[in-house]
Amino acid sequence: MPHTIDADAAWVRDAVAAIGADFNRSADTHLVKLDLPCLQGVDLYLKDESTHPSGSLKHRLARSLFLYGLCNGWIRKGMPVVESSSGSTAISEAYFARLLGLPFIAVVPETTAPEKIAAIAFYGGECRKVPAARIYAEARELADRLGGHYMDQFTFAERATDWRGNNNIAESIFAQMARERFPVPRWIVVSAGTGGTSSTIGRYIRYSATLCGQTQLAVVDPENSVFLPYFETGDASLTSGKPSRIEGIGRPRVEPSFLRSVVDRMLGVPDAASIAAIHWLETVLGRKCGGSTGTNVWGALTLAGEMLAAGETGSIVTLICDPGERYLKSYYDSAWIAAQGFDLDTPRAALDAFCKTGRL
Numbered sequence: 548m549p550h551t552i553d554a555d556a557a558w559v560r561d562a563v564a565a566i567g568a569d570f571n572r573s574a575d576t577h578l579v580k581l582d583l584p585c586l587q588g589v590d591l592y593l594k595d596e597s598t599h600p601s602g603s604l605k606h607r608l609a610r611s612l613f614l615y616g617l618c619n620g621w622i623r624k625g626m627p628v629v630e631s632s633s634g635s636t637a638i639s640e641a642y643f644a645r646l647l648g649l650p651f652i653a654v655v656p657e658t659t660a661p662e663k664i665a666a667i668a669f670y671g672g673e674c675r676k677v678p679a680a681r682i683y684a685e686a687r688e689l690a691d692r693l694g695g696h697y698m699d700q701f702t703f704a705e706r707a708t709d710w711r712g713n714n715n716i717a718e719s720i721f722a723q724m725a726r727e728r729f730p731v732p733r734w735i736v737v738s739a740g741t742g743g744t745s746s747t748i749g750r751y752i753r754y755s756a757t758l759c760g761q762t763q764l765a766v767v768d769p770e771n772s773v774f775l776p777y778f779e780t781g782d783a784s785l786t787s788g789k790p791s792r793i794e795g796i797g798r799p800r801v802e803p804s805f806l807r808s809v810v811d812r813m814l815g816v817p818d819a820a821s822i823a824a825i826h827w828l829e830t831v832l833g834r835k836c837g838g839s840t841g842t843n844v845w846g847a848l849t850l851a852g853e854m855l856a857a858g859e860t861g862s863i864v865t866l867i868c869d870p871g872e873r874y875l876k877s878y879y880d881s882a883w884i885a886a887q888g889f890d891l892d893t894p895r896a897a898l899d900a901f902c903k904t905g906r907l
């Protein structure tokens with residue numbers, strides 16, 4: 548007699564297959580080369596993670612978290628999935644929850660951009676807005692009350708991702724660099740929300756005989772975040788008490804997925820510089836990007852300036868994390884910028900000068 552598989556196991560099998568088929572229909576994201584005449588001998592690349600079906604680098608994470616939850620036996624048929632998120636992860640998780648026919652609820656900071664809340668609702672997800680520091684506890688309590696699964700990206704991002712390969716972001720970047728004149732980057736520059744992206748890239752660099760010792764990982768951090776002081780001091784109990792104004796990155800507590808030991812260097816980036824950088828980037832790239840992309844670009848240009856000053860040649864890769872259309876009522880709204888008290892003129896002048904001199 549053939550063994551008959553029970554309904555719950557069949558559902559998990561079909562759910563994993565549905566995610567696999569979705570992946571099979573997807574293309575890789577582009578690696579865009581940014582040609583800046585002031586950067587002679589230093590080539591700058593942007594890995595465009597905004598082109599995933601759910602619009603950000605969090606598409607990779609959401610896919611990994613769902614597979615991790617399914618294969619651990621944590622996510623079952625009909626079970627509500629709950630997440631604490633500043634929006635981007637929740638948008639991508641809502642996409643996968645809809646694919647699997649699961650209810651999805653995001654617990655988001657009350658400052659989350661309305662465009663992101665609309666995107667979560669578009670995929671059938673629900674949002675609960677709470678003060679930023681409460682998102683973790685509220686999400687856990689809600690999942691317990693509903694008999695659901697708390698996804699907990701901040702804990703599981705680093706371990707749900709297959710860091711050795713399986714088309715993770717690191718493997719994709721280094722494969723796409725293969726035919727460039729400096730195929731082994733001098734720097735990879737990323738920002739941290741969960742820290743999952745930096746952990747995956749940092750581990751992959753050590754795992755690769757070609758990259759280990761050649762490529763260094765720099766993490767850029769916005770104001771009000773404890774990642775930078777944690778990197779400097781090793782004190783994991785640090786808290787900032789203030790939410791980051793660059794959505795998606797910079798945390799008020801040290802997140803478990805942020806692995807300090809795989810980061811070579813950290814740079815603090817003023818919030819005004821991150822925002823000025825996306826306005827400037829639009830003039831050289833032809834489109835709008837989210838605030839964390841500005842933090843990344845500011846950091847990448849700073850390191851490019853250092854390389855030029857030292858007479859070094861090589862390549863730098865950073866990320867476009869999500870599209871600017873999600874922030875039309877904040878980073879691209881002059882009234883919002885003025886209300887926040889940001890002075891964008893000074894960093895913008897610095898960027899314009901960089902284009903002439905190669906120094907930021």
Ligand SMILES: Cc1ncc(COP(=O)(O)O)c(C=O)c1O
Pocket residue numbers: 603604605633634635636704738739740741742743744745794795796837839840868869
């Ligand atoms: C827009 C945006 N950029 C960057 C990041 C950082 O990615 P990671 O969580 O892998 O550190 C996030 C994370 O939430 C994000 O939402």
